[in-house]
Amino acid sequence: MMKDELEQIRAKALNQIENAKNLDALNDIRVSVLGKKGELKDILRSMKDVSPEERPNVGKMVNEVRDAIEETLLDAKKNLEAKAMDAKLAAETIDVTLPAKKHRLGKAHPNFKVLEEVEKIFTGMGYEVVAGPEIEKDYYNFEALNIPANHPAKDEQDTFYITKDILLRTQTSPVQVREMEKGKLPIRMIAPGRVFRSDEVDATHSPSFHQIEGMVIDKNVTFADLKGTLETFAKEFLGKDTKVKFRPHHFPFTEPSAEMDVSCFKCGGRGCRFCKGEGWIEILGCGMVHPHVLEMSGIDPNEYSGFAFGIGLERITLLKYEIDDMRLLYENDVRFLDQF
Amino acid sequence: MRTSLNWIKDLVPGLSCTPKEYTDAMTLSGSKVEFFEEFDRDLDKIVVGQVDSIEKHPDADKLVICQVNIGTEKVQIVTGAPNVFEGAKVPVVLSGGRVAGGHDGEKVEGGIKISKGKLRGVPSYGMMCSIEELGSDRNFFPDAPEYGLYILPEDTEIGADVPELLGLRDAAIEYEITSNRVDCYSVLGLAREAAATFGLKFVPPVVPETGNSEDVNDLVKVTVKDSDLCRRYTARAIKNVHIAPSPKWMQNRLRSQGIRPINNLVDITNYVMVEYGQPMHAYDLSTIEGSEIIVDVAKDGEKFTTLDGEERELDSKTIMINDAKKHIGIAGIMGGENSMITGDVDTVLFESACFDGTSIRLSSKKIGLRTDASGIFEKGLDPNNAILAINRACALVEELGCGEVVGGVVDVYGKPMEDRRLPFEPERYNRMLGTDIDKETQLSYLKAIDLGYDEKSNELLIPSWRQDLLSYADIAEEVARFYGYDKIPTTLPSGEATAGKLGYKGSIDKLCRETVEFCGFSQAMTYSFESKKVYDKLLIPEGDKLRDAIEISNPLGEDYSIMRTVSLNGMLTSLATNYNRRNPEAFLYEIGNVYLAKSLPLTELPDERKQLTLGFYGEGDFYNMKGCVEELLSKVGMDDKLTYDPASKKPYLHPGRQANIIYDGEVIGFIGEVHPMVLKNYKIGTKVYIADIDMPHIYEKANFDKKFVGINNFPASTRDLALVVPKDVLAQSIEKIFDKDGGEYMEDYSLFDLYEGNQIKEGFKSMAYSLKFRAKDRNLADNDVNAAIDSIIEGLKSIGVELRK
Secondary structure, three states, X not given: XXXXXXXXXXXXXXXXXXXXXXXXXXXXHHHHHHOOOOHHHXXXXXXXXXXXXXXXXXXXXXXXXXXXXXXXXXXXXXXXXXXXXXXXXHHOOOOOOOOOOOOOOOOOOHHHHHHHHHHHHHHHOOOEEOOOOOEEEHHHHOHHHOOOOOOXXXXXXXXXXXOOOEEEOOOOOHHHHHHHHOOOOOEXXXXXXXXXXXXXXXXXXXXXXXXXXXXXXXXXXXXXXXXXXXXXXXXXXXXXXXXXXXXXXXXXXXXXXXXXXXXXXXXXXXXXXXXXXXXXXXXXXXXXXXXXXXXXXXXXXXXXXXXXXXXEXXXXXXXXXXXXXXXXXXXXXXXXXXXX | OEEEHHXXXXXXXXXXXXXXXXXXXXXXXXXXXXXXXXXXOOOEEEEEEEEEEEEEOOOOOOOEEEEEEOOOOEEEEEEOOOOOOOOOEEEEEEEEEEEEEOOOOOEEEEEEEOOOEEEOOEEEOEEEOOOOOOOOOOOOOOOOOOOOOOOEOOOOOOOOEHHHHOOOOOEEEEEEOOOOOHHHOOHHHHXXXXXXHHOOOOOOOOOOOOOOOOXXXXXXXXXXXXXXXXXXXXXXXXXXXXXXXXXXXXXXXXXXXXXOOOXXXXXXXXXXXXXXXXXXXXXXXXXXXXXXEEEEEOOOOOEEXXXXXXXXEOOOOOEEEEOOOOEEEEOOOEEXXXXXXXXXXXXXXXXXXXXXXXXXXXXXXXXXXXXXXXHHHOOOOOHHHHHHHHHHHHHHHHHHOOOEEOXXXXXXXXXXXXXXXXXXXXXXXXXXXXXXXXXXXXXXXXXXXXOEEEOOXXXXXXXXXXXXXXOHHHHHHHHHHHHXXXXXXXXXXXXXXXXXEOOHHHHHHHHHHHHHHHOOOEEOOOOOEEOOHHXXXXXXXXXXHHHOOOEOOOOOOHHHOEEOOOOHHHHHHHHHHHHHOOOOOEEEEEEEEEEEXXXXXXXXXXXXXXXXXXXXXXXXXXXXXXXXXXXXXXXXXXXXXXXXXXXXXXXXXXXXXXXXXXXXXXXXXXXXXXXXXHHHHOOOOOOOEEEEEEHHHHHHHOOOOOOOOOOOOOOOEEEEEEEEEEOOOOHHHHHHHHHHHOOOOEEEEEEEEEEOOOOOOOOEEEEEEEEEEOOOOOOOOHHHHHHHHHHHHHHHXXXXXXXXX
């Protein structure tokens, strides 16, 4: 009789738990079945009417029913909690495609991005980056570079003068002389910097632009070393498939001298508008440091030799980024700068 | 420099190559070809035809129907040309052929194809051509009519190839000649290079002896006053001059060089100038007074009329050609009107001289007159070439029958050139080049460009036209050029390894760039020179040291005339560009020099000071700029001794919103809002904030020496202080008191509220600080903190700051 009653309580409770919609409903079931005034308590209270012999049996039955209900309640609770979390998270869904909140980062000027790449390649090959004055003595800019007074090359470079002996350097080559004069050998240097020539401003000219000078002085440096170094540079800078071509040229401070062309990095050498159909683009001038230049700087050409090169920074920047007007580099429009 | 390819081929027998092959090979051996132009590129199927008969077109007044004999057949051609006549020999382009352009002289890329067709119903099987349709013009073919067909001479062979006939089966090669190769400003010089490049023989023209039994030295006496200015002067005379057109071959050759044929005498001097690279001049001997020529400089301020009719002002450095009484020419630049050749000349005096290149260059610049001749002289010529050229000219005079050459030569050669010899050092050349070229091969390259070799002394004999060959390095280049730069191996320098580095300053610059870029500023690049007007725009008063700028003596214009002493103009100009283009904000920085003279005018190099300049408009204010500056200084380890002095007094900044940035007592830069008047001058309609850091201070004071300080785990005690502060008391002064009186436990403080307004009495502001205290070894008791707060409050009273009640 009491057994039936317990079975009834169990069946009813399990049924209620199964249908409970939320945590509150579960709690109500717990109170009404297991609570102080709950149905199982009622059963226990009526134990006094049970015969002492049967009491252990009934007690055991009551415990069984309570354990079963408690276990089911716990499962149901876990289940409902998980559902509630799912619902909450679902409600919190955001549109991940809305615009990002950005921290505004500034950009490096394209000219200096390119410069940094060049510096990285040469410092990796053991070169030190050095600098020299932009307002320079005539001696360093010309005479010490084998360009004596009244040399036609002085005219060709359209120099800005401050006084008869002081000028705006027309090339970064005077830094070569300043480094050699320090007397510390061997030298492996590059010297990037601003140079000036009196060219009117237009799409391909500017009275102020940048060069990157390079020089190596050591024992047994050869023209083959010059070729190897600049070819390595070209492949690092423009890609490993880049081909180079050296053409004889003339600079007063190097002998033999050359200009280096690279296979057009836009078309790979087939010919396009960037290389004017040539397949090649001239990117630098170079040569073996002239023995007379070594002598003037106090280096014995019988013991030491070296090579030097000069790269026009703006030229390779314009080519690399396909910028069609040099003036853009000096305007500093943020819509331009942001692109690099 | 330009040469006809056919002319080169004539001087290098056996040379057979396309213009493209020629161009590539010459460029690789050192005579860089800029471009070439094939004259017959767009000419196809054009032959000589003779007009047999002409009849009227039935339906068109201006057209006629011609039967034209082209040798193999007769073709019917309808034409509108007004100058057609029966018997005329004309260029005929056959159906399927091409011409270079229209008769208006407009060239068409790829040419115009001519096909048979009907003109007003009458079939036409080709076209008779004007000179313009053949791609040339009346400048080069003065015998062509202004409008109509180019009529060929009567003796022209019918059916012949017209481009061939007119010298158009040729290409013009345009070279970039470097300044050391004066000899290559001549067809002969380039032909010598071409022969060596292609491994063929160079065959220069054979110049026969010329002249009658008279002696030109009886006709004229030449005196050279300064043999440094005129190293050699040669002259020869031509009697009974007969001016006429020069023969076809010479006309074609000159045209291929881009020179207009004029008459035999002028053509010969032009021809020799191109062939030998030696300018010549011709005088009418009858205008030379006293039978005397004196080469001397002019006097300052003298005037002289050149043969173009212009009056020129001379100076004491200009070399002049004079007769016994007057100037007759500016040496190497242009002859005088008073001695020029006219149609009725009888005796001509040829001059072929070698003037000092520098002098010609400077005079030409000073006078403002640059001619073909001066352009060549200024490169510095080979004196030995002068005599070869004048003899060649006289030979051509005889060949062309243009007069009777007088015997003898006037030759004033004060200091003849000495033969130069250099030791032949094949191992040394190999050592320099990194090659292993055998001795014989090296010698063969050098002999190919006419260097002699004295086996006994093992010396190279340098020809007079190679004044650029002075040392072993020059010879090594000659060897390398003909060996082929491309065949020289590629190796890397083998010496001891060196450590590559950016250098100290370079590394700091990089760190600064990265930091300000992270703060949102993009890198700008502006000019180093600017206008003096910049100082007015920046409100910099007269007499201010900043106005002591270094001036360029030959600037491109006023806008680029001084070297900047302050970096602001470039920055403001760039911001203005952005503002005018309606960019909503612009944050820019630049690392660049200002140039400060130690004294003016400059006697020594100025102080070039690198500045890091920051500027922006858009979202943000003074304190954003200040934040960026402090991030930057923190990165270089300079945040501990930083203060700001509002008494910076920069005229271009807002007087109440600026400060000098002070580190350890020294001004290292400034920061501020740009003065509204300055903004107006730059046409910027919004607030702009600027900061400028003097980089040499950073290089000096940057500190990357970091030491770990223990992290303290005892809890901090925090107190808030609400203060009533006189308006002119700076936060910096209050914080100084915190630092001074806060005691050993003071760890940190921060401003969390700033208020000015109703509840605060006039002339005061309310500031609330949160102060943090902590001990290293224990929990702080209230008493410890109270003592510190009391002494802070005492300290604050001394600067008029009280607790808010």
